Amino acid sequence: xxxxxxxxxxxxxxxxxxxxxxxxxxxxxxxxxxxxxxxxxxxxxxxxxxxxxxxxxxxxxxxxxxxxxxxxxxxxxxxxxxxxxxxxxxxxxxxxxxxxxxxxxxxxxxxxxxxxxxxxxxxxxxxxxxxxxxxxxxxxxxxxxxxxxxxxxxxxxxxxxxxxxxxxxxxxxxxxxxxxxxxxxxxxxxxxxxxxxxxxxxxxxxxxxxxxxxxxxxxxxxxxxxxxxxxxxxxxxxxxxxxxxxxxxxxxxxxxxxxxxxxxxxxxxxxxxxxxxxxxxxxxxxxxxxxxxxxxxxxxxxxxxxxxxxxxxxxxxxxxxxxxxxxxxxxxxxxxxxxxxxxxxxxxxxxxxxxxxxxxxxxxxxxxxxxxxxxxxxxxxxxxxxxxxxxxxxxxxxxxxxxxxxxxxxxxxxxxxxxxxxxxxxxxxxxxxxxxxxxxxxxxxxxxxxxxxxxxxxxxxxxxxxxxxxxxxxxxxxxxxxxxxxxxxxxxx
Ligand code: NAD
Numbered sequence: 001x002x003x004x005x006x007x008x009x010x011x012x013x014x015x016x017x018x019x020x021x022x023x024x025x026x027x028x029x030x031x032x033x034x035x036x037x038x039x040x041x042x043x044x045x046x047x048x049x050x051x052x053x054x055x056x057x058x059x060x061x062x063x064x065x066x067x068x069x070x071x072x073x074x075x076x077x078x079x080x081x082x083x084x085x086x087x088x089x090x091x092x093x094x095x096x097x098x099x100x101x102x103x104x105x106x107x108x109x110x111x112x113x114x115x116x117x118x119x120x121x122x123x124x125x126x127x128x129x130x131x132x133x134x135x136x137x138x139x140x141x142x143x144x145x146x147x148x149x150x151x152x153x154x155x156x157x158x159x160x161x162x163x164x165x166x167x168x169x170x171x172x173x174x175x176x177x178x179x180x181x182x183x184x185x186x187x188x189x190x191x192x193x194x195x196x197x198x199x200x201x202x203x204x205x206x207x208x209x210x211x212x213x214x215x216x217x218x219x220x221x222x223x224x225x226x227x228x229x230x231x232x233x234x235x236x237x238x239x240x241x242x243x244x245x246x247x248x249x250x251x252x253x254x255x256x257x258x259x260x261x262x263x264x265x266x267x268x269x270x271x272x273x274x275x276x277x278x279x280x281x282x283x284x285x286x287x288x289x290x291x292x293x294x295x296x297x298x299x300x301x302x303x304x305x306x307x308x309x310x311x312x313x314x315x316x317x318x319x320x321x322x323x324x325x326x327x328x329x330x331x332x333x334x335x336x337x338x339x340x341x342x343x344x345x346x347x348x349x350x351x352x353x354x355x356x357x358x359x360x361x362x363x364x365x366x367x368x369x370x371x372x373x374x375x376x377x378x379x380x381x382x383x384x385x386x387x388x389x390x391x392x393x394x395x396x397x398x399x400x401x402x403x404x405x406x407x408x409x410x411x412x413x414x415x416x417x418x419x420x421x422x423x424x425x426x427x428x429x430x431x432x433x434x435x436x437x438x439x440x441x442x443x444x445x446x447x448x449x450x451x452x453x454x455x456x457x458x459x460x461x462x463x464x465x466x467x468x469x470x471x472x473x474x475x476x477x478x479x480x481x482x483x484x485x486x487x488x489x490x491x492x493x
Contacts, residue, residue, distance in 0.1 A: 010040045010093070014210060015194040016049055017056035018203030023210055024049055028184050033330045034099035034319075034366045042187055044211030050179075050219045053207035057150040057177035058225045060204030065147045065175040072173055073121040075200055079169075080117035082196045083110070083161075093189040094161060099329040099366060100284065109162050112447075116165040116465070119449035123467050124173040138483045145474040147175030148251060149227030152220035154213075154241075156233050157183035157332050158287040164190050166464045167230050168206065174473040179207045179226070181216055185332055213237060224248050228473070231255065235412075235458050253462030253472050255454060257387040258289035258415030261408035262444060263430060265401065266300035268420035272442060273305060276420070277393060278312040280445035282371050285318075285328045286391040287336075289459070290416035292444040294384060295395045296404040302397045306375045310356035313393070316371045319362055330367040331390055337367040340390030344372055347383035347394075352376045358391070379407045387413065401430065409435045414456030418444040 010030075013020040023043030030039045045053065064072075083090065090113075091106035100109070132142035153167035160182055171178050182190045187210045194208050209216055221229050221244040230253040231241050238254045245252050262281075264273050281292040297305045318328045331337040344359050358372030369390055377384050377394040384394055398404040408417060417436035421427050424441070431439040437455045440446065447453055447465065454463040463469050 008039065008096075010042075010188050011191040011194060012040065012042050013191065013194060014045055014049065014053075015198055015206065015208040016045075016053045017207065018198055020195060020198060021049065025211060025215070028210070028212070030097065030185070030188060031333070032096050032099060033332050036334070036365055036367065039096060039188070042191070042210055044184070045209035045216050047219060050209055050211075050216055051223075053179045053209050054150060054152075054220070054223050054225050056204035057179050057207055060202060061147075061149055061177045064177050064202060064205045067175065069124045069127075069173075072175065073125050076117050076121035076124075076169060076173060078200045079197065080114045080121065082200065083117065083193065084114045086193070086196070087114070090161060090189050090192060093192055094159075095323075097186045097188045098157065098160065098332065101326040101329060102323045104327075109159055112449075113162045113165040115449050116162070117169045119465075120169040120173040120470070123470055127467065127470065136480075140481045140483065142479050142481075144477045144479055145174075145471070146477055148473065148475055149176065150225055151176045151178050151228045151230055151473065152223075152226045153178055153180045153230045154217055154220065154233065155180070155182050157186040158284060158289075160186040161189040161193075163232055166469075167232070170464075170469040171230065171473045172201075172206065174470050176228070176473055177205050179209060179220055181209055181211065181220060184210065184212045218244060221245060221250075222247065226250060228253065230462065230473075232464075238458075238460060254460030255289070255462050255464055256415075256458060256460040257389070257413060258291070258455065258459055259294055259385070259387050259411055259413040260290055260292055260416040260418065260436075260444070261404075261411070261434075262292045262295045262417070263401075263404045263408060263419045264295060264297045264301060264305060265419070265421035265423070265426065266298045267422040268301060269422065269442070270301060270304055270308065273301075273420050274308045274312050276418075276444050277309055278316065281393040282313065282316055282328055282391045283445065285331055285369070286393075287332065287389050288445075289387075290438070290445055290447075291389075292418060293388065293393050294408075294411075295393060296398050296407055297395055298401070298404070299397055299399050302395070306356055306373075306395055309393075309395075310373050313371045313373045314357040316391075318371070319364060319366060319368050328371065328391060330362075331369055332367070334367050336389070337361060337369050340369050340388055340392060343383060343386070343388045343390070344374070344392060347374055347377070347381065350381060352378060353381065353383070356395075379410060385411065401426070405430055405433050409433075412458040415454070415459035416440075416444075418442075
């Protein structure tokens, strides 16, 4: 333990080659976004430490990659149990480091994190594949799925531990070794878990290094021993990683931003839409790549929706003293809050956009921004086109459903979407036309470990969760055996 404030202490050691080590690089201040206070300083990995972590993962690969699915599964189950046993402590760290309401971190982030490890522990033991067979007379072909090698996994700040689980569990299950880098803003929960991971995993299989994207991240991405880079982050970061990865032709797994359209038809259940958007447009203060942030409302329901949603959004509880009262937290940083504020300011500079509620920085400590609803938005507006990553939802009116589908698809993003209607046939037709990795019908935001999560277009192409993720972290190989001469001349039948 190191890096204390007056009343708290935090694990601050990196995990490199099975050893817990203080970072030897520059200190990074770790903040509590709910108060703006510095919680601790975490020293990032030096260049030598990043190198050591990559080489440790490289050395650990041959033996880890030859473990059986059962052996890896048992370790993943052990990690899940260890997280579950420390769920209160880890949720407390998520709450402190992200400003999330503690009860939500405990109930949502921690449960999902544990489930992801348990899912991949099971999934790796029951994979299926192509049939073996004789596709050329005298030869038997079969397909193997093998691990890739050292994976550099780079995570964002919005759900630190859950994003770590999405990256670590499938990559380890598939037999890869890893160097994991949390966001420089939110390292506390994974560092608290590092001593446990050091005990449960063989040396070098999982290494954890902290630090910034341009320093530690870019070192990982450009290293020739790293065979794959997995990023959840911004589109611009994804582009930088692709450029760096091109030099050594690394595989990449990119989960980038989102700007989810929410198509609300005249025949939708208004109450359900209002409750759904109030919850899932603003969950985690909108810092969610699937946030229900871009509403297209049909004319017959539009005015009632704007009025009722405005009331509902203005009732969202945040920045209260009693944690259990809070429904959303602050933005991760003053910079992110100011970015959100400038998006809204520019939007309200447009005469056709109406502020229904919110649209101001919250007075008081912390990086809070008022939950905001803007109506009268048009398809070409910046606020409709660009990811805000904050508690801001727009409403755009439409007459014909085909128009709404066109507008929904008229986006650089392609991660998540939803359609709300009382007519299932209509919903299925719209779902078939939406160019998004996921479409919810009369719902939004729900994820399960068994189903793939990932995008199209500039939202990236990596699949997280589900057995599709195991495929992303492995390679298909063809093994072809020539039959013996005797067998050729005397078929068994
Ligand atoms: P970010 O891209 O700024 O940072 C993500 C990670 O990349 C961090 O660990 C950062 O240190 C690292 N990084 C930055 N520059 C790098 C570089 N040049 N080389 C290597 N690593 C580098 O993103 P963020 O601000 O932490 O997270 C918000 C973004 O993540 C949003 O755009 C959001 O939509 C996206 N996101 C996507 C998903 C998804 O599933 N598609 C989930 C969560 C967040």
